[in-house]
Amino acid sequence: xxxxQDFSATILVDQTPEAVFNAVTNVRGWWxxxxxxNTAAFNDEFKYKFEDVHRCxxxxxxxxPAQKVVWLILDNYFKxxxxxxxxxxxxxxxxxASLGNQTQLRMTHLGLVPTYECFNICRDAWSFxxxxxxxxxxxxxxxKPNATGKPQTENEKTIVGTEK
Numbered sequence: 511x512x513x514x515q516d517f518s519a520t521i522l523v524d525q526t527p528e529a530v531f532n533a534v535t536n537v538r539g540w541w542x543x544x545x546x547x548n549t550a551a552f553n554d555e556f557k558y559k560f561e562d563v564h565r566c567x568x569x570x571x572x573x574x575p576a577q578k579v580v581w582l583i584l585d586n587y588f589k590x591x592x593x594x595x596x597x598x599x600x601x602x603x604x605x606x607a608s609l610g611n612q613t614q615l616r617m618t619h620l621g622l623v624p625t626y627e628c629f630n631i632c633r634d635a636w637s638f639x640x641x642x643x644x645x646x647x648x649x650x651x652x653x654k655p656n657a658t659g660k661p662q663t664e665n666e667k668t669i670v671g672t673e674k
Contacts, residue, residue: 523612523648524613530606542558555567565586566583577606578603583602585598586598593627600622
């Protein structure tokens with residue numbers, strides 16, 4: 511059951527629910543180019559990696575075209591938290607709904623709560639990935655994912671808490 515404590519981010523776009531769904535499932539287009547595996551169909555599994563700082567293994571446990579995508583975090587590693595498996599067992603839920611002539615995307619990371627050591631960093635990172643990178647992918651066709659083998663971008667520095 512979702513609580514007010516779980517991290518959530520919502521965006522509203524002029525594109526169709528189908529276009530939003532297609533962007534959400536194009537994880538390489540908005541989260542990271544360093545994704546191994548498939549990211550669009552029921553039971554697909556993929557691995558995310560950011561340097562030696564964050565790795566996770568994700569399974570798609572629910573996929574309803576143009577409506578919903580649910581990820582289950584099967585395994586997780588954070589270099590910067592005492593409990594390096596903090597996300598393990600949490601779910602990332604993408605709810606897509608028509609609102610008038612617009613489409614609303616609400617992403618909720620079920621289980622990512624303020625008591626987690628990573629909460630502030632993860633909140634800031636997810637806010638960037640949803641409200642900027644995924645938003646841009648949906649509205650312009652180009653997101654701002656972490657790039658493979660490229661120098662750290664500002665969003666990556668923010669994620670690992672090395673800005674300033």
